[in-house]
Amino acid sequence: MPHGPPEVGVGPWEGEWPVGEEYDAELLREGDRRNVVDRYRYWRLEAIVADLDTRRHGFHVAIENWQHDFNIGTIVRTANAFLAAEVHIVGNRRWNRRGAMVTDRYQHVRHHPTPEDLASYLHERGVRLLGIDNLPGAAHLETMALPREVCFLFGQEGPGLSEVAREVCDGTFSIAQFGSTRSINASSAAAIAMHGWIREHADLSGGDAWRG
Incomplete structure (x- = not known):
């Protein structure tokens, strides 16, 4: 049985890749192991920041x-x-x-x-x-x-x-x-x-x- 913590994030995208400027080709290909919520899986860093900027608090x-x-x-x-x-x-x-x-x-x-x-x-x-x-x-x-x-x-x-x-x-x-x-x-x-x-x-x- 393997030991240690489960691997963080998700692996390579399975199936046809999603379409959109927010997606990062490298993350889709290699997997996304970042500590981000599911909404932002496979997104480019700049796209995540831009989306957060539309909702920031006061x-x-x-x-x-x-x-x-x-x-x-x-x-x-x-x-x-x-x-x-x-x-x-x-x-x-x-x-x-x-x-x-x-x-x-x-x-x-x-x-x-x-x-x-x-x-x-x-x-x-x-x-x-x-x-x-x-x-x-x-x-x-x-x-x-x-x-x-x-x-x-x-x-x-x-x-x-x-x-x-x-x-x-x-x-x-x-x-x-x-x-x-x-x-x-x-x-x-x-x-x-x-x-x-x-x-x-x-x-x-x-x-x-x-x-x-």
């Missing part, structure tokens, strides 16, 4: 990157799963992509050298910038009505939002905690905030919400 997510935070890759992967408009990296341009699991190819990732640059970019497009950190005086994220056009900004793991980032935010909010730890992981906090937006604004009535 929220953005941003993270400060002064110390090459390892959470960024995981945040990008989650942003892709929830179909964020864009992910913004503030500070150092280089970031660890390992946690993204190649999802950064399908997600728009934009770099900003400073928090001020991020705020200017968002405000020109009518997007509110909300800092998420367990700061004194921060309102509860759980009790606020989330704007449809919003960007959630997260600081580095450990120090949290920088002083400059706090100053340019339109408001700061915290995620309610009840245990002994001072904070939760940055990528976990980002997932909570993004899912909060999904619960409030996403359309779950059609077939666009994947179930595996």
Whole structure:
């Protein structure tokens, strides 16, 4: 009996090939082993991104990157799963992509050298910038009505939002905690905030919400 995990994806297309510009001849011939939902099997990368762009949600997510935070890759992967408009990296341009699991190819990732640059970019497009950190005086994220056009900004793991980032935010909010730890992981906090937006604004009535 063979051992190990089952092979990911699908093998070569069987039978007559489908017709359409979205299909990739190499994938049809060799098989598609990528981590994509069935809707996008055998599609070209560019075709997948173009289709996603027709359905992207109104929220953005941003993270400060002064110390090459390892959470960024995981945040990008989650942003892709929830179909964020864009992910913004503030500070150092280089970031660890390992946690993204190649999802950064399908997600728009934009770099900003400073928090001020991020705020200017968002405000020109009518997007509110909300800092998420367990700061004194921060309102509860759980009790606020989330704007449809919003960007959630997260600081580095450990120090949290920088002083400059706090100053340019339109408001700061915290995620309610009840245990002994001072904070939760940055990528976990980002997932909570993004899912909060999904619960409030996403359309779950059609077939666009994947179930595996």
